[in-house]
Amino acid sequence: GNIMAETPKRKKCEISLGQLTDKNLKQLKVLNSVVFPVHYGEPFYQALLRKTELSQLAFYNDLMVGAVCCRLEAIPDSASYRLYIMTLGVLAPYRKFGVGASLLEYVIEYAKTSKQPIDELYLHVQESNTGAIEFYKKFGFEITETIPDYYKNITPAGAHIITRKVTQ
Secondary structure, X not given: OOHHHHOOOOOOOOEEEEOOOOOOHHHHHHHHHHHOOOOOOHHHHHHHHHOHHHEEEEEEOXXXXXXXXXEEEEOOOOOOEEEEEEEEEEOXXXXXXXXXXXXXXXXXXXXXXXXXXXXXXXXXXXXXXXXXXXXXXXXXXXEEEEEOOOOOOOOOOOEEEEEEEOOO
């Protein structure tokens, strides 16, 4: 018989989110190397595997098309934390399908419901990356600081820090 008919296939264009595992880590490395001008080394990925709930992957059918990776930072002299978005990237052909939005919504929801109290989310964005800046502004982020020489070996080297307060 027709094998295809017997296995229910997911709707086309459906994006599913999933956890980082040691099995799909290699896919994440490839995704990041394609999307970002910065190289992330092995320690970056090993740290992600130690706290997998701080990352989220986006799949289109079974292809990894986007990912977000965060780290939790204690705020000095406080019982609270900040969540730093280290990377949020989507493969070019899959942008504008709500993949980045789904990933960012996961992060915001995680921050609101985390056992550790998280006061804010923040990240660095290359100051020339207007698309990213507009994207984050739609989610209530604002530019709180600009660092002129943040990036090494990338032009322009300046970065904005964009921040969003978290209301539990």
